[in-house]
Amino acid sequence: MKSLAKDTAIYGLSSIIGKFLNYLLVPLYTYVLARTEDYGIVTNLYAWTALLLVILTYGMETGFFRFANREDYVAKDVYKTAFLTLFSTSALFALMVVLFRQPIANVLGYTGHSEFIAMMAVTVALDAFSSIPFAYLRYQKRPMVFAALKLLFVLLNIGFNILFLVVLGKNDVFYVFLSNILATTIQTLCLLPFTMPRDGHFDGTVLKEMLRYSLPLLVLGVAGIMNQTLDRILFPYLYTGEDAQAQLGIYGACFKVAMVMMMFTQAFRYAYEPFVFAKHKDRQSVEAYADAMKYYIIFSYLILLGVIFYLDIFRYIVSSAYWEGLKIVPVVLWTYVFQGIYFNLSFWYKLTDETKWGAYFSLIGLGITLVLQIVGVPLIGYWASCGSSLVCYFVIMLLSYFIGQKKAPIPYDMKSIGQYTLLTFGLLAVYYYIRHYFDLNMWVLMAIGTFFIGVYIIKMTRRDFPLSGLPVVGNYFKK
Secondary structure (H helix, E strand, O other), X not given: OHHHHHHHHHHHHHHHHHHHHHHOXXXXXXXXOOOHHHHHHHHHHHHHHHHHHHHHHOOHHHHHHHHHXXXXXXXXXXXXXXXXXXXXXXXXXXXXXXXXXXXXXXXXXXXXXXXXXXXXXXXXXXXXXXXXXXXXXXHOOOXXXXXHHHHHHHXXXXXXXHHXXXXXXXXXXXXXXXXXXXXXXXXXXXXXXXXXXXXXXXXXXHHHHHHHHHHHHHHHHHHHHHHHHHHHHHHHHHOOOOOHHHHHHHHHHHHHXXXXXXXXXXXXXXXXXXXXXXXXXXXXXXXXXXXXXXXXXXXHHHHHHHHHHXXXXXXXXXXXXXXXXXXXXXXXXXXXXXXXXXXXXOHHHHHOOXXXXXXXXXXXXXXXXXXXXXXXXXXXOHHHHHXXXXXXXXXXXHHHHHHHHHHOOOOOOHHHHHHHHHHHHHHHHHHHHHHHHOOOOHHHXXXXXXXXXXXXXXXXXXXXXXXXXXXXXXXXXXX
């Protein structure tokens, strides 16, 4: 747990700093870009990028961790095989899309902007390829190098955006994509000296076994990422109003307000995945997984409460033209919580090599998402988009838990988890009651929210995080 906490802190610091700095791009785009429709374009194409990234990595990242930690495989051979394979497929993808950029642009509705498609293709190809070198840094337990390179991209991306949009006054979407491709290229060039495979051999047998393990994860990953991005991909086609791109821009911007929860989930995942596969060799691994789940839930609830209670401050992340969509933020936060719990639960089928279950769950979730969006978006707009994601992850979270407890039972501390869940719902219910029925200004409401957060923290420190256990400060709380 100490090792996991340390790595989570390092990954988390870089992730939180990086995402916080990226937060600055949201107000930059919403305040500088001429129309809400412009941010709708950014939202739509970045959703396509996220989907393509999963397809182009085809589960090899998790496959690398699995086989590099097996005693009957040579880790250097596994890495070199994955490295060369991802490089080849990514380069081929980029070449084909650049050559056929105009037909693709016509299909996606960007007929006059085929350059957007070409830049997106090169960017996602570089990201897909670099996923394996970044996984290798995590495998080597080099979180500082990992964090530095991730932050380098963020700083470069922000720097280029400020240069083009603010200094040079180019308030055009083209420069958003140009900034991204420049930052990604520089990051990849800086990454290679740390991760270029100088030893090991490409092994066709290893590749065959990795693909056999990873391809079901591709189905899982595609269905999973579609559960996250399908709302932004399909929205322009399903929304019946004339302002589809504008509504998508509002939805995408307000979705970003809830990203603080995603930061925590991502940071936890970066540390947790290599931890789990390494810890699997330990007989005490089951108890470690149970503890990790409990701690994840405790802190995710704390973050959720913080964002909701201080939403009157967080709303300034976006321009006032987007505030009409802020009511979706609590829904998005709960979606991220369920998504993180589902990720924690997913290791039972990864460790037992029954990755087909992940594909089943993701396909079920995809079906739920599709049906709810097709039926709901024409009726209630982006409320159906965020609601479909919430229902999707809640259902597959429950399915993964109940089936996992039969296949590979883990003694989760359901009593503690239940208590924190009830406390969170109770605090939210009282807060919303006060907010709805009493005419209080934002500062009083935030003061009440701060008190409620204090109640939650007292519960944490008394039950699971005694202050006496903290370094240095804990000396003042010892009996």
